[in-house]
Amino acid sequence: MSEKNWEKRIAYLGPEASFTYLATKGLFPHDWHIPYKSIPECIEAVSEGKVELAVVPVENALEGSVPLTIDYLYHESELFVTAEVMSKIQQHLLVNKKFAENKEAIEEIYSHPHALAQCHKYLYYNHGGVRQTSYSSTAAAAELVSQTEDRCIAAVANFSAAEKYNLHILEHNIHDFHFNHTRFFVLSKQNIKHGLVPLQAQTKTTFMLTLPTDVSGALHQVLSVFAWRKLNLSKIESRPLKTGLGNYFFITDILADEEEPMLKGAVEELIALGCKVKSLGTYYTYVTPE
């Protein structure tokens, strides 16, 4: 029953010091972390067997689902979720140490669009006239700031990026909403649960459901299937099917194991109703320490 004595290869949405890196290191401290440039490349790395697992962001408490993750898992991959990780998101305003003193002189602010959106009010009221530029990640924005000495630009990024790129934290915790977590999926080719069972373990199962006909009546039927069984949905969200405005599939998280008889019965009925059911499997939730 001993663990295999080799490191797992784990793809994550890079670069180093990204929020995804922090989540990956939290759950897999002793494995081999390999940064990839994009979410599709992380997913393809698992599909093609280059790595055993991939960690990608799937939902943020403020911004909602990460469309690229949801859509790629639905349309382009046959992977399963083996675990989910929740991480608290704290954003800071970082500048090159050379400009640690002159707060007024910020010429441009770089970050991932989600991070800029999460700090929208702070930036609007404190740096309203300053141009905001979208960047591929918060960590890449921090790296750019570390490399730019001829003008004072700032990045919105996490503490780990400030450390890694040796930046000055001009303002701590500039995110508008106090409560902000991001949820990450750990993806695998195998439909298994990640090994360690967390405290107060509650299993969760994610289905992607495509309804047979019109949205309103069919969604009502689908929810009836869950409701009379008292199966608790912790999430239901629609995503466009890419076949036209008004055509959706639904991502549902159910607080139950797909091997439980009640959930098995629900799936059988959903299929009988004409739904397409794509299961991403059953998994546990892990929380990274602050």
Next chain:
Amino acid sequence: MSEKNWEKRIAYLGPEASFTYLATKGLFPHDWHIPYKSIPECIEAVSEGKVELAVVPVENALEGSVPLTIDYLYHESELFVTAEVMSKIQQHLLVNKKFAENKEAIEEIYSHPHALAQCHKYLYYNHGGVRQTSYSSTAAAAELVSQTEDRCIAAVANFSAAEKYNLHILEHNIHDFHFNHTRFFVLSKQNIKHGLVPLQAQTKTTFMLTLPTDVSGALHQVLSVFAWRKLNLSKIESRPLKTGLGNYFFITDILADEEEPMLKGAVEELIALGCKVKSLGTYYTYVTPE
């Protein structure tokens, strides 16, 4: 019964040659179009009385809802929808005319993140190694390309941007999915329908619903209220409430007028069930010509 003889001031998500500009010009050819830098600024311009109307994107057939529009309308404004406009989205790969011949040499590709996502497969298979940089809009990316002569960069943008910035279209229609429309809201302080009644007019009403307790049971109840009345929902989508992962509000589009007795009765029952109902009003749908 004559129209007032002055131009309406209409804010739109700029810059000129953006997809929002095309939608705005399509519905209001003879009015005063004023570009704003961001969606919140467009909405605030109406709230503060600087303009009569604002046109902002609300949903794309591929990318889904525009979170900033939905969230700002829910959390920060008391505006109504007076019309919606549907526009077909066609993306092209544009380069400076100076580089019209050397296809291999593209060093970097700029565009709005949604446009890059819409052309993800084309870019992955044809320009896989080329860095993609998010930009504030497709038109701003086109402008950047027009101003950059020392290296060959490209923009993903529409035909109008190619014309305005005098760029070479290296490749037409590079979007991955053939069917791609964007839906725009025309916002006003007044809860009225835009004047001209379109052909085959079908009224639509948008509600933002906050459920009283747990998602699964409450959503089932809400849908029951619409289902037995045969009120047709053309859309239901969840957005995070920003109070924690798992707390959502729902945007619903109902194909009915909120003055109809059936819809009035539904709203009364929703309130009795403990739902918070925020109406964005009833409006008609317009389609811009291709």
